[in-house]
Amino acid sequence: MTSDQPAARFDELIHFPTRLRIMASLAAATEVEFGAIEEALGISTSLLSKQLTVLAEAGYLQREARRQPIGRPRTWLRLTGSGRRAYLGHVEALRELTAGVVTSDDPDRFSR
Known part of the structure; x- marks a missing residue:
């Protein structure tokens, strides 16, 4: 892990499928x-x-309504710094969790 890469951390809030x-x-x-x-x-x-x-209340994203020349305002979304770190840390935790999983390339790996 490099200094700019977030530490692996499983995040229950992010892991919910729609939020992920x-x-x-x-x-x-x-x-x-x-x-x-x-x-x-x-x-x-x-x-x-x-x-x-849910994600905004956790501080993971920001919403910004912007006026449009015509029609209704549009809402724009972006990750906050802490949201990006939490997401990348969660992805890294999933990588670590699945690193030892048997793949279809070697289905007998654990039966030896």
Whole structure:
């Protein structure tokens, strides 16, 4: 592990499937518009809003409503520094957890 790589830490809050997908989507960009996440994940507005609130209350993401020249304001989402560190630490914990898992390449590994 390098000094700029977060320590492995399993995070129950992030691990919930919908929140993990949200965090992964946000980690891949600087910021993402609410509707783009909703469409990419194929979930309802209410479910997405609920999960975003959980992540925002944990300090993992920020929401910003921006006025548009035409139409309603749009909400933009971005990970906070602590959110990015928590997500990367969770991913590293999953890597460590699965490092010894039998793969299809060697199904008899543990039976020797």
